[in-house]
Every structure is written in C-alpha cells, then in structure tokens.
Amino acid sequence: MTEIVVPTDAREETRARIEQAALDLFTAQGFEAVTIDEVADAAGISRRTFFRYFGTKADAVWGDFDGHVVRLEAMLAATAGSQSVLASICAAYVEVNDYDDAALPTLRQRMRLILTEPALLAHSQVRYGDVDRVVAAHVARRTGVPPDALVPRLVATSTRAAATTAFEMWLADVRLPLARALHDAFDELAAGFPSLR
Amino acid sequence: MTEIVVPTDAREETRARIEQAALDLFTAQGFEAVTIDEVADAAGISRRTFFRYFGTKADAVWGDFDGHVVRLEAMLAATAGSQSVLASICAAYVEVNDYDDAALPTLRQRMRLILTEPALLAHSQVRYGDVDRVVAAHVARRTGVPPDALVPRLVATSTRAAATTAFEMWLADVRLPLARALHDAFDELAAGFPSLR
DNA sequence: GACCGTAGTGACACCGAGTGCCACCGGCAA
C-alpha cells in the first residue's frame, strides 16, 4: 500500500516541480507519449519517488483537486438561503474557480489536457464523482430529500455538466471570462433551455 | 497495431462467449480482481485472442456500444419536428433503450458494473463522448446553431447526465421501469427543476 | 560523541494491461 504523505515545507517544492515538469511534458508531447521515467528525470527524482507524490500518472495533472472539492463544499455551505438552489450552486462554482490572473495559464494548461486527452478525460469521471456527491448533499440539505433521490443526483450531475461545458467554452475563447461562461451555462440550465423555445 | 476484425457468422458466437465469461467473472469477483488470462481461460481462448475481439479489458463490458450510438443517431434523425428538442432527445433515449425483458438481466449486470467499478466509470466518459457528439449535432440541426456552440453542447451533456441518473435510479429500484426513469429525469431537466421552486 | 527512531529516497523485483511479431493450422482455390 503506497501512502500519499502529508506535505511539509520543502516537500511542497518538490511536488510543485514534479507537477510542472509533468504538465510541460504532457503539453508538449501528449499524455500517453510521455513515460513516468521521463517525468521523473525532468523533475530530478526517481520513478519510485514520483509515485510517492502522485498515486497515478493522471494525478500529476490534477493538482490539489481534493482541496478544490473541500473549498467547494465550504462555499456551498456558506451560500445564502435566500437565493435559489441552482443559483447557490452556480455562485459556489464561480467562487471556487476565481483564480487570479497569474494562475490562469497553468489552469488553461491543466484543463486543456484534462478535456483533450482521452486517458485524462476518463480519469476525470472519477474525480467529478466527488464533486457530485458534495453538490447532491447540498441540494438534499436545501430541499429536505435524501441525497440519493432523483433531484439531488440530477441537479448534481447536470450542474457539473454545465460547469464542464462552460470550461470548454472558456478554453475555446481566450476572451471569455470563466465566471461569465459559468453564468451563461447555468442560466440556460436553470431556465430549462429557453432558447429551444 | 491491433485490428478489431469484422464479425462473421461463427465469430460472433466466440465474441458472445468471451463477453458473457467476462461479465460473469467481473460481477462475481470485481473488475480489477479478474485478469485477462482468467477471462480467456473461462472463454476457452488465449489471452492474445481476447485482444483480437476487444481492444481493452473494459470494452468487454460494453458490448456493441458503437451500434447503440448509431441507432440513437438514427432515432434522433427520425423524430418528429413537431415535438420540442428535449422531448425528441428523450424519445430517442427511451426508444434506443427499449430492450425486451429477456435482455434486461444482462443489461442490469452491464450497467451495475459500469456505474460501480471506478475503472469502468472512468472508461465510460470516453464512450459517452460519442453520444454527446451525436446529440449535439441533432440539437444544432434543429436550432440552426453550430454544434460546438453553448446550447448544443450543454443540452448534450446535461441530457446525458439525466440519462445516466435515470439508469442509476433504475438500477436501485427493481420495480421502476427504465422508460419511466428516463421520462422522470427528462421532465425535471426540461422544466428547469420545478421541485426546487 | 555514540545511540536511537523516523522521514525521504533510490534500487530492485514483480504483476497486469496492452502490443508487435512470428509460427502454426485450417480451409479453399488453382
């Protein structure tokens, strides 16, 4: 059993170095074409050590996604009861994805890989499952139905579908702000696709 | 390069035998716990031959999903222009999943694996991408916007999310007909989640 | 200073998925 160790001071620097090396190599040559040995070499560590920082090859692309989910959960819990459930989810998604400009290039790099490379797209389903559970729990809390009932599950999966689509639109158009893309997608969804008449 | 060969008469029987062996072993012991060698042994073929029928271990679970997508596409094309776009997608989903009772146990087995086993859940994302493209093209045709615009993409991903959720509800409740589960989910989605007020 | 435990690392061996290559066997046409 391989343990992912708790990050300490200097350790975080190594982790960041591996992550950046992986991101750069994957972007340049494609995810499948790069071996773990090459990433490890580029980061100045051994192959075995790579797996002490990231459980799988795909994990190196996702950064601290667990933290991301935890933040989303906190933001959902902090939303005002006065706004609609869908609006609260949209607000949380926007807030949790409110990166400052310096972080945007890396985010683009990350998301382009995740949405483009089949192996990473596949892996994303597992990660998004965590998001769905958090959102479904929020909807269940707000509506008073069990989290595994139709509406919480459906709201969770379809809002996540909306967020993913928003990311795709954001990726395709450099001038479209992420928050705007998210709002556009959520507005369509919340209104039952009014543009379809 | 391994080619997936065209099915001929007796060949299809071997394929079915491998598929059933795989389904049974995966159900009994879990997807990860079963090796290709074991599936090959159970099906009376060699490991190498397994990969001549199925490109990956996961593919053995999916059956003829490409044909499924082709049928969905045909049904979308055949829907009446008089009903709403969402209704036409729902109708196509219901029709393409209208299995006769004898096929239901295998479908349950298949879907339980796909929705339960992380590796298969991951693989599903790639398969669903094909579905999304077909649905987005249909929406684009009906609305006159490009298939990579927001609405076609969003409708494709969120209807697929609805269908997946419907499958989950169907799996969890033996007495719920699949068509009913699909309609319930699509109704919620089309109305912008009225139960959220 | 010698003695510890502990965290991080590298090296090695191993497993399983997937692929390329070649040799074999059956049927079938010339």
Next chain:
DNA sequence: TTGCCGGTGGCACTCGGTGTCACTACGGTC
C-alpha cells in the same frame, strides 16, 4: 499437391503501478 489467407497461440517487450529493502539525513537522548 501447392499456395494463399483468416484466425489463432506463443513469446517477448513496454509501461503503469506496487511492495520491499537498504541507505542517508536529521533531531533528540543518554
């Protein structure tokens, strides 16, 4: 019979991922 050809099995190899062990560095404790 000969030669071709589709399907197959065996083999070797790559690569992702895991368990194990030995080495080093460091921070106390006596």
